[in-house]
Every structure is written in structure tokens, then in C-alpha cells.
Amino acid sequence: MLKLSKGEQMFNILIYGLLAILGIITLYPFWNAGVVSLNAGSDTAMGGVTFWPRAFTLDNYKLVFEDGRIAHGFLITIFRVVAGTGLSVAFTSLLAYGLSKNHIMFHKFYMFFCIATMFFSGGLIPSFVLMKELHLNNTFWVMVIPFIINVYNMIIFRTFFRELPVGLEESAKIDGCSSFGTFVRIVVPVSGPVFATLTLFTAVFHWNDWFTASIYINKAQLMPVSSILQQILNSNLATEMLASQTGGNAAAINAANQAQTVSSKSLSMATMLVASLPIMLVYPFLQKYFVKGVLVGSIKG
Amino acid sequence: MNTKLKGGIRRLKSEWDIHLMIWPGILLLFVFCYLPMYGVLIAFKDYNLYRGFADSPWVGLKHFRMFFHSPDFWMIMRNTLVVSLLKLLISFPAPIILALMLNEVRKIAFKRVIQTVSYLPHFMSWVIVGGFVISMLSVDNGSINILLMKLHLIDEPVNWLSKPSYFWGILIGSNVWKDIGFSSIVYLAAIAGIDPHLYEAAAMDGAGRFRQIRSITLPSIMPVILIFLILAIGNVLNAGFEDILILTNNGVNAIVRDVSDVIDTYVYRTGIQTQRYSYASAVGLFKSVISVGLLIGANRLSRRFGQSLW
Numbered sequence: 001m002l003k004l005s006k007g008e009q010m011f012n013i014l015i016y017g018l019l020a021i022l023g024i025i026t027l028y029p030f031w032n033a034g035v036v037s038l039n040a041g042s043d044t045a046m047g048g049v050t051f052w053p054r055a056f057t058l059d060n061y062k063l064v065f066e067d068g069r070i071a072h073g074f075l076i077t078i079f080r081v082v083a084g085t086g087l088s089v090a091f092t093s094l095l096a097y098g099l100s101k102n103h104i105m106f107h108k109f110y111m112f113f114c115i116a117t118m119f120f121s122g123g124l125i126p127s128f129v130l131m132k133e134l135h136l137n138n139t140f141w142v143m144v145i146p147f148i149i150n151v152y153n154m155i156i157f158r159t160f161f162r163e164l165p166v167g168l169e170e171s172a173k174i175d176g177c178s179s180f181g182t183f184v185r186i187v188v189p190v191s192g193p194v195f196a197t198l199t200l201f202t203a204v205f206h207w208n209d210w211f212t213a214s215i216y217i218n219k220a221q222l223m224p225v226s227s228i229l230q231q232i233l234n235s236n237l238a239t240e241m242l243a244s245q246t247g248g249n250a251a252a253i254n255a256a257n258q259a260q261t262v263s264s265k266s267l268s269m270a271t272m273l274v275a276s277l278p279i280m281l282v283y284p285f286l287q288k289y290f291v292k293g294v295l296v297g298s299i300k301g
Numbered sequence: 302m303n304t305k306l307k308g309g310i311r312r313l314k315s316e317w318d319i320h321l322m323i324w325p326g327i328l329l330l331f332v333f334c335y336l337p338m339y340g341v342l343i344a345f346k347d348y349n350l351y352r353g354f355a356d357s358p359w360v361g362l363k364h365f366r367m368f369f370h371s372p373d374f375w376m377i378m379r380n381t382l383v384v385s386l387l388k389l390l391i392s393f394p395a396p397i398i399l400a401l402m403l404n405e406v407r408k409i410a411f412k413r414v415i416q417t418v419s420y421l422p423h424f425m426s427w428v429i430v431g432g433f434v435i436s437m438l439s440v441d442n443g444s445i446n447i448l449l450m451k452l453h454l455i456d457e458p459v460n461w462l463s464k465p466s467y468f469w470g471i472l473i474g475s476n477v478w479k480d481i482g483f484s485s486i487v488y489l490a491a492i493a494g495i496d497p498h499l500y501e502a503a504a505m506d507g508a509g510r511f512r513q514i515r516s517i518t519l520p521s522i523m524p525v526i527l528i529f530l531i532l533a534i535g536n537v538l539n540a541g542f543e544d545i546l547i548l549t550n551n552g553v554n555a556i557v558r559d560v561s562d563v564i565d566t567y568v569y570r571t572g573i574q575t576q577r578y579s580y581a582s583a584v585g586l587f588k589s590v591i592s593v594g595l596l597i598g599a600n601r602l603s604r605r606f607g608q609s610l611w
Binding site for chain 2: 012015016020022023026029044045097098099110113114117123124125126127129132133148149151178180204211229233236284287
């Protein structure tokens with residue numbers, strides 16, 4: 001081991017120190033949310049809960065699972081993730097496979113047609129009006145169908161398919177496979193990593209997206225959990241604002257908190273953690289796929 | 302001519318199954334991307350839902366004029382530009398600095414842990430991040446207030462979220478918190494591609510670690526930085542949307558609106574919440590046109606440095 005100079009040592013301490021602080025700042029909100037969610041709501045309202053629960057309870061989690069609205073929201077989210085991800089990966093990869101064949105007619109036109117959508121869009125309002133005119137608003141499918149084709153993912157798929165050895169498909173063709181058969185039986189099985197990456201990205205998008213449902217859906221029985229959570233947070237934020245309008249004195253804040261029994265802070269933290277748990281659980285295992293996906297996308301995109 | 306046509310038909314016949322794979326995708330893009338592009342014409346009409354798209358009367362540039370003369374115009378433009386510039390000044394270089402620091406870490410395990418931890422918030426939705434922000438900054442139980450009180454920096458809890466003067470800081474801070482790690486991935490990959498001999502040679506010449514960062518690492522990843530900078534400049538009018546909506550109660554919170562309303566949230570508020578579809582479309586179209594112009598301009602500029610997006 002080389003002996004480090006004074007300057008090098010200082011440099012190391014500074015870097016390790018700053019990175020450790022970043023790590024703590026990143027993790028603390030998760031930790032604190034966990035602590036608050038395990039603390040009794042009435043106790044949380046008195047303030048001061050930071051690193052450790054003061055009045056430990058599992059009631060908040062019990063409430064989350066017993067609350068019909070939230071449980072139903074999870075169901076909708078799961079349907080949405082399954083349908084949205086399945087359809088999107090299937091149709092986007094199919095499109096990408098077709099477009100990976102450079103020699104076909106209209107190839108240039110097809111590519112331009114796809115790429116142009118990355119630079120131009122009608123924007124929020126024309127899309128909103130379109131969904132209304134197609135009578136897609138207030139249906140489950142408004143959260144699925146518009147997201148089936150993702151051009152960005154298509155480019156990643158296409159890049160991957162084009163790098164596959166040509167011989168692989170030739171032999172399948174000679175054995176009498178149709179193009180579709182070749183895709184399903186030969187190409188898909190050897191493209192595991194890219195399918196894993198993009199399935200994950202798509203699933204995370206569908207799991208997290210709250211905005212689509214918040215503008216297109218106003219039926220309670222179709223709300224995904226992310227949108228329900230957003231409504232809960234809205235009411236929490238509103239409480240903070242209320243506190244500010246009444247002059248910010250402690251009595252008014254406490255009164256506001258006590259009035260707010262259903263969506264108390266502890267309960268909303270529990271909902272938040274339950275809603276983000278699936279992602280946190282799969283994340284460590286799939287991190288390398290995520291990283292790979294970003295790199296492929298940024299090189300070609 | 303006739304033979305050419307026949308040849309084309311024969312070619313189509315032999316590859317029809319490939320076209321069949323492409324058409325569903327093309328059709329979906331046509332409906333959900335191209336129809337709205339055509340639908341943007343409602344910016345030049347007085348659209349209302351009952352009359353429908355075709356029967357609404359044309360009104361020319363009325364809605365654009367209304368927007369330019371509205372008292373909101375300058376406030377919206379100022380907020381959009383300020384938030385964007387703050388993001389460009391702070392959120393843009395932050396991941397570069399993180400990548401440079403991570404690259405100096407020699408203990409692989411430590412580096413791994415920091416990377417894993419710092420990527421995590423990227424996968425949380427803005428709803429979750431917003432929940433954390435509200436919880437951290439809350440008056441009665443927020444950890445930030447508790448910490449500052451313990452350090453005797455403030456005497457009583459501050460209501461951070463309802464003071465307009467803090468809004469930009471909170472917005473940028475939560476953006477950095479969410480994406481600093483994930484955005485550093487591309488820079489780390491660029492750094493990994495640098496020839497290690499360069500560092501050895503520099504060390505022989507007596508260059509310290511700071512000097513090596515400045516003279517080798519930074520210049521080597523400059524092309525990547527430049528590409529992302531161009532993209533960021535093209536995005537200057539996309540100051541933020543989800544993040545701002547979440548932190549302002551879906552845009553309903555009027556207390557901080559003077560500093561929080563940017564073009565996109567204004568489109569959302571006027572279009573979806575108050576249903577002035579044509580007016581909001583006009584504002585959105587105004588933004589798109591300038592954005593495309595900015596992207597082309599930024600790309601031209603970068604060609605001078607030998608970089609280009611296309």
C-alpha cells in the first residue's frame with residue numbers, strides 16, 4: 001500500500017464524506033417515512049418523530065389494507081401494469097422487429113413516421129380532446145392503449161435486433177418459418193436482456209403514472225393507487241396551507257391535524273410506502289438491467 | 302412504369318408479413334400522435350365539446366393575441382425561464398460532479414452502495430417524492446424544521462411550502478434529490494471509457510488528483526456533456542410539470558402561483574381545469590414552436606464544436 005500524501009488524504013476524506021452525506025440525504029426520507037408509518041397517527045401529530053417510532057403500531061398498515069378504496073386501487077394498478085406492459089412490449093417489439101429489416105419497401109417512410117413523433121407532438125390539450133372524442137375517457141383503456149407504442153423503446157429494441165447474427169434467422173427461414181414465427185420462436189428467446197430491461201421500464205412507468213388517471217378518469221372504481229395517493233397528498237398539502245393562512249400558530253396547526261383523522265400523516269406515509277414497495281423490492285436485483293437500458297438508449301437516442 | 306409497379310407489387314407480396322408487423326404500430330402512432338398534431342388546429346378555432354372539432358368556428362390568431370396581452374404572460378414566461386435556468390445551473394452540473402466524485406472512490410464496495418442508493422429515487426413517482434417533500438418540510442413534524450431548531454438556526458418552525466420565496470429552492474432541491482444519481486450513469490460510462498494510460502502518464506508528470514480531473518477526466522467527457530447540454534437548451538421551455546403540479550396541490554394552490562406557474566402548468570390549468578381548450582392549445586403551440594426553434598438553434602451552435610444530434 002502506497003503511503004498517501006497529506007493532500008491526497010484530505011482529498012479522500014472530502015470525497016468519501018460528501019458521498020456519505022449524499023447517501024444519508026437520499027435514504028433519510030425513506031427511513032423517516034417508514035418510522036412515521038409505524039407510529040400511531042395521534043402521536044405523530046404531536047411532532048418530533050425522526051429516527052425511531054415513539055408509539056409503535058401496525059395499525060396504519062392495517063388501515064391501508066382494510067381501506068376498500070386503496071385496496072381496490074392496487075387491483076386497478078396491477079391490471080394496468082399487466083395489460084399496459086404486456087401490450088406495449090409486444091407491439092413495440094413487433095414494430096421494432098419489422099423496422100429492423102432495412103430492405104423492405106417504405107422503410108424510410110416508416111422510420112421517419114416514428115422518429116418525427118419524438119420531436120413534434122400536439123401537446124396536452126389536443127390529446128385530451130382526442131380522448132374525449134374517441135370516448136376513451138373514463139375507461140380503463142385510456143391508461144393502456146395510448147401508451148402501447150413507445151418510440152424510444154422501439155429504437156432500443158431495433159438496435160438490439162439488428163445486432164443479432166444474420167445466420168440465426170436465415171436458418172429458420174430455410175426451415176420454413178414465417179417472419180412472425182421467426183420472431184416469436186427464434187428472436188424473442190435470444191433477446192432476453194433487452195426484453196427484461198424494457199419490460200421493467202414500462203412496468204415502472206405504469207406503476208408510477210398518476211397523471212393520466214387524474215385527468216381522464218373521474219370514476220372512483222377505476223382509480224389506480226398512484227392517483228388515490230396523489231389525492232391524499234393533496235389534502236395533506238392543503239392542511240399545511242391552511243396552517244399558513246391561519247397565521248401558522250401551533251394551536252391552529254394542531255386543530256387542523258386533529259380534524260384530519262382519515263388521512264393523517266402516518267396513514268399517508270404507510271400508503272406511500274406500500275405503493276412504492278414493489279419497486280423497492282425488485283430494484284436491487286434489476287439495477288444492472290436499468291443501467292444497461294439507459295446506456296443503450298443514450299447512445300442511440 | 303408498368304413493370305416498375307408490378308415489381309413493387311411483387312416485392313410487397315413477398316414481404317407482406319413484415320409490413321403486417323409494422324402496421325399496428327403505425328396505426329397507433331397515427332391515432333395517438335398524429336391526430337393530436339392535426340388537432341392542434343383548435344388553437345385557431347373556438348372549440349367547444351358539443352359542437353365538435355369540425356363545426357367549431359375559425360377565429361384566426363385570437364387566442365394567441367389573448368395570451369400575449371394577458372397579464373399572466375410575463376409572469377409565466379419569467380417563471381418558465383427562471384426555473385429552467387436554475388435547473389440548467391444546478392440540476393444539470395450536479396450529476397457530473399457526482400460522477401467525478403464517484404470516479405475518485407477507490408473502495409469498490411463503497412462506490413457500489415452509493416450508486417445503488419442514489420439511483421433509487423429516480424424510480425419513485427413524483428407523488429412519492431412530493432410526499433417526502435411535504436413530510437420533510439411540514440411545520441409540525443418536518444425533520445428539516447426539527448433539525449434547524451436543534452441547531453438554533455431558527456427559533457420557530459418555518460412553513461416552507463407556503464412561502465413563495467422558498468418555492469424555487471424546494472423545486473430544484475427535490476429535482477436534484479430525485480435524479481442526481483440516475484443522471485450520473487451516462488457520465489460514469491463516459492469516464493469508464495477513458496484510457497487509463499493517460500492518468501499514469503499524468504501522475505508521472507506530477508499531476509495531483511485535482512489536476513487529473515481538470516486536465517484529463519473533464520475534457521474527455523466534454524462531448525457527452527455538450528450533447529446533454531444541447532438537449533437541455535432545447536428543453537428550456539419544459540421547465541417542469543409533474544414536479545410543479547405535485548408541489549402546488551395540482552396547481553390549485555394560489556399562494557405560490559406567482560412563482561410556480563410555468564407554461565406547461567398554465568396550459569393544464571387553463572385547458573383542463575377551466576376547460577378553455579382553444580386558448581390552452583394556443584399557449585401549448587406557442588411553446589412547441591419556440592422549442593423546436595431552440596433545438597435547431599442549439600444544434601447549429603454545437604456543430605461549431607464538432608458535435609451534432611443528427
